[in-house]
Amino acid sequence: xxxxxxxxxxxxxxxxxxxxxxxxxxxxxxxxxxxxxxxxxxxxxxxxxxxxxxxxxxxxxxxxxxxxxxxxxxxxxxxxxxxxxxxxxxxxxxxxxxxxxxxxxxxxxxxxxxxxxxxxxxxxxxxxxxxxxxxxxxxxxxxxxxxxx
Numbered sequence: 001x002x003x004x005x006x007x008x009x010x011x012x013x014x015x016x017x018x019x020x021x022x023x024x025x026x027x028x029x030x031x032x033x034x035x036x037x038x039x040x041x042x043x044x045x046x047x048x049x050x051x052x053x054x055x056x057x058x059x060x061x062x063x064x065x066x067x068x069x070x071x072x073x074x075x076x077x078x079x080x081x082x083x084x085x086x087x088x089x090x091x092x093x094x095x096x097x098x099x100x101x102x103x104x105x106x107x108x109x110x111x112x113x114x115x116x117x118x119x120x121x122x123x124x125x126x127x128x129x130x131x132x133x134x135x136x137x138x139x140x141x142x143x144x145x146x147x148x149x
Contacts, residue, residue, distance in 0.1 A: 034122045034138040043124050048083035048108055054093045083108040102127040
């Protein structure tokens, strides 16, 4: 008795697998549009820091992101700004009740769906009175309806 039988590939699978592969590649390429636009902007000197206990699944280039402890995350730095991941479930951070500590500082929002992984945008903002005030919006070419800028 064979425990590992050779799997039969159906005609449907032959059709659907290349389509899934192409869609996956398309999303990976599209995700990079907002990073490319960021790299060509006046903000390209900035790097991002993410609190080590916050949501970590980003596709930001490793050269632009570092994971830090609470003390370093709160420390104000000229060219390294806090990055918060924003999703359909809100902002995924341990600092939700502490946004006032970032008042007057540049911060970044990385908007993505945590269900599909689709990246919507990278936003550079200034924190004022605990609110994000958008400065620059780097939209991704994700195929969704365009948002107001």
